[in-house]
Amino acid sequence: MPSKRKGPLAEVVPLRPLAKKTPAKRAAKPAPPVDPDAAARALLEMGRHLTDNAGPTEALRSQLHIVHALLKPKVCYVARYFPARDQLHVEHVRGRNDDRIIAASPGDGAVGRAFTQKTLVREPGTVAVPLEGAQGITGVLVVLGARRKASDTLMLSLAAQLSAAYEVARLRDDSARRNKDLQTAIAGLKSLEQNREELLGNVSHDLKNPLTTIKAYLAMLGREKLGALADSQRRAVQTCDRNADRLLRMVNDLVLMSRLSSGKMQLNQRPFGIKAVAEEVVRALGALAEHCKVRVVIPPCPEVFVRGDRERIAEAIHNLVENGIHHSEAENTVEVRVSSADGVAMLSVKDSGPGMSMDALEHVFDSYYRAQPGMPRPPGAGLGLPLVAKIIALHGGRVEASSILGEGSTFQFVLPMFAGAVSTPELSQAAPKAGGILLVEDDADCREVLQQVLEQEGYRVMATSGASEARTLLSHIRPAMVLLDLRLSEEDGRSVLRFIRGTESLADVVVYIISGASEVASLTSGEGLDRIDGFFEKPLQLPKLLDIVAAVVRPSMRGPAVP
CATH class of the missing domain: 3.30.565.10 (Histidine kinase-like ATPase, C-terminal domain)
Known part of the structure; x- marks a missing residue:
């Protein structure tokens, strides 16, 4: 605005600043209450999603989304209590960032008081609701700046649904983890059981091999096949034979108890x-x-x-x-x-x-x-x-x-009691056939004593220690009988059995298994390539073995003279 001149120089009049108009403060409008139907739909939706979450984190995310949509707050979050730190740590947040979203100690602020007092706490712009689980109060649901006003009952209901969803997800998570651990433990136990069965089978077989040798020589001594005995010698042989039977009984009992306890007995x-x-x-x-x-x-x-x-x-x-x-x-x-x-x-x-x-x-x-x-x-x-x-x-x-x-x-x-009629007809047994006996046994002492016993009875015996040698022999000869050990050192004896049954010229050869394996009795049910005519369990009972051999094979020579 130009100044008026009164003389040669004009007087400058400073301009007054315009008065700043301050708008009148508007009174904060109260938040409208939550529509009852909307609240009911929210609770129903929370209930429907109670069990379809992959884990606790997903459960919180899903439930907080429903709470946020219902109350329209600036932010809502869950503070979970960690006993090791004695603090309520923010676990999941829904909404915008806010300076008030921080960890809290029990008893401090609205969040801490809600946790400690186990009750809903309201402050301007803040609602804190305790979350109760199976172990007591586990955390707090916090709502900041809600645009919809919820009653205490509704807030407690929302918190209960959220807590339930979290607990269900946590329990299911724990159950899945424990089930996985259990499956791992079961797999380990099965492997351990299998190893134990193999160990028992091998130990049984390995212990019965020397027992077979001992029993066979004692039987030969008792029958004076190796020379006449004095009375004191005969008593000594009987004592050794009796104690060998005791040792056999202990081995058999241990193996049998193991199989019965594990439910593997057939x-x-x-x-x-x-x-x-x-x-x-x-x-x-x-x-x-x-x-x-x-x-x-x-x-x-x-x-x-x-x-x-x-x-x-x-x-x-x-x-x-x-x-x-x-x-x-x-x-x-x-x-x-x-x-x-x-x-x-x-x-x-x-x-x-x-x-x-x-x-x-x-x-x-x-x-x-x-x-x-x-x-x-x-x-x-x-x-x-x-x-x-x-x-x-x-x-x-x-x-x-x-x-x-x-x-x-x-x-x-x-x-x-068996109610059916039981008959014991005489088995139609063919006359003993001429021919030799093939003995397949990898234990040298056991092989030697069996060959000696059979040869003393007048049988022609061909002995070998391995499956490949046995197959080679069988490619050139047709024995009247095969005595076959199952557990050979380099190859399973079943390969020899299947070679015999699969070769047309050998298919009807009589095959008896000799084995110390505890499952030997189950072999009688074999068919086709696994068919056997019988078995002898180690240690061999020589009278029984000789009786059966005599029914199958005709001696081809006289036994050696007794020294």
Whole structure:
């Protein structure tokens, strides 16, 4: 604005600054309440997504998205409590950044108070709701600058849904992780079980090879095939033979207990008579009973038939009778009684020993339980009675024990009786054939003694140690019988069996397996290329072996003279 002149120079008048107009402050409008229908839809949606999240983080993200859409806040987030740090750390955020989104200590600010006081806390622009889980208050749901006002009930409901979704996702996450760990552990156990089975099979086979050699030479000595014996020498041979049988029983019991405990035992079931089996067992234990000066008797009774694995039941009866012999004094009697009643077959073994207390009876079928503390453990004790219980249970039966101190003990097992007719027709056996015997055995001592035993009986024997040599021999000869070890050092003996069955000119050759493997009895079910005519389990019972060989092969020469 120009100044007025009063003289030669104009007076300058300063301009006044214009007054600044300050707008009037608007009063903050209260946030409208949440529409009830919208709240109901939000809770329903949160419920629907309760179980479809991949993990806890995804659960928080999904649930916070619904809360944010319902309340229209500037930001909402979850603060999770970490006991190790004693702080509430921000775990997941939905919305814009805000300076108030920081870790909090219990008791400090709205977030800390909501956690400590376990109640909803409201401050201007802030709502903090505790999150309650299975372990108590685990965190806080925080809503900042909500554009929709929610009641305390709605906020608590939203927090409960969010907490539930988080807990479900966490539990499912833990379950998946534990299931994975469990699958890894199961795979490890299966591998361990397989290794254990292989180890037991190999140990059983390797232990039975030297036992076969020992038993065979002892049998030859006892029959005076290697020269006449003095009385003291004969007693020494009998003692060695008896202890070799003890060692064999211990090996068999360990392998059998392992297979029964692991559920790997396969039963070769067929009908048979219990009385006949009991008579065989009593004959087999005759030497032990004579040594202990104990009489074992089977009172006259009719035959009783059952269906099961004859070899396994024979082992159970053997253990019961052997236990009775060991617990009887000299000149005492062990009674083996076979009977039937109400459709069940029963076998009992009663001894005249010192008996057992009630406490001992409760544990008599426990492995390695010593019935009478302070008394020496009888030979073979430890696994015998527990094996009986497992074998009988595997056949659907039960075993019981009763005893009176000073009067002896009675063990009885009960099995379902076989109702069908059982006939034992004579097998149509072809006459023994001329020809030699091929012996395939990789243990040098075992091979040598078997060849010596067979040659002394007048048989022509060709012996080899490996599968490839056996196949080479079989390409040029046709033996009348093959005695084949399964576990050869370089190759499985089954390859020789399959070569024989797959060669037209050899397919009908009689093949008997000789093996110390514990699963040898299951081989009788083989067909086609795996078909066998029978088996001999190591250590070999020479009388049985020679009887079967004599039925198949005709001796071609006279045995060497006894020196």
